[in-house]
Amino acid sequence: MSDLHIGPASAADLAAVLDFWKAAAEGTSISDDLAGVEQLHARDPHALLLARQGGELVGTVIAGFDGWRCHLYRLAVHPAHRRRGIGSALLAAAEERFLELGGRRADAMVLDRNQQAHGAWDAAGYHPEDHWTRWVKPLGL
Secondary structure: OOOEEEEEOOHHHHHHHHHHHHHHOOOOOOOOOHHHHHHHHHHOOOOEEEEEEOOEEEEEEEEEEOOOOEEEEEEEEOHHHOOOOHHHHHHHHHHHHHHHHOOOOEEEOOOOOOHHHHHHHHHOOOOOOOOOOOOOOOOOO
C-alpha cells in the first residue's frame, strides 16, 4: 500500500466520486447528486477524502465536523480493492482530521442491512448505540 495516497477531493473530482459510489457504496442518499457533493465541497473542501492507488480512485469517506460532532459518511472501497487496509487508512485519515479540528467523538452512518460493513466498523473500534434512532425529514420536497 505504499502507493496509497489519501487527500481531499478537488472540485474536478466530484462527478467521478458520484460514479464511484454507484459501484462501491451501499445504498443511496438524497444528496447523492452533483449539487449535493458540490455543496459539501463548497462548505468544507477538506471533508471529502479520497484514496487513490496508482492514480486510480479506490476509496472515499466524508469526514464532516460541524463544530460540535464528528460525522462519517460514505466510507466506500471499490470491491476489487477491499480487504487491503484502504478503509482503515481512510478512517485513520478522517480521525486525524477530527482531532486536528478539536473533535472528541466520531459517529458513522452505517446501513443496518450492510452486514459486511458492520465487521469493518467493529474492527475499527466503532459500535452501534442502541439507545437512539436517527430521525430524518427530507427538506424542500
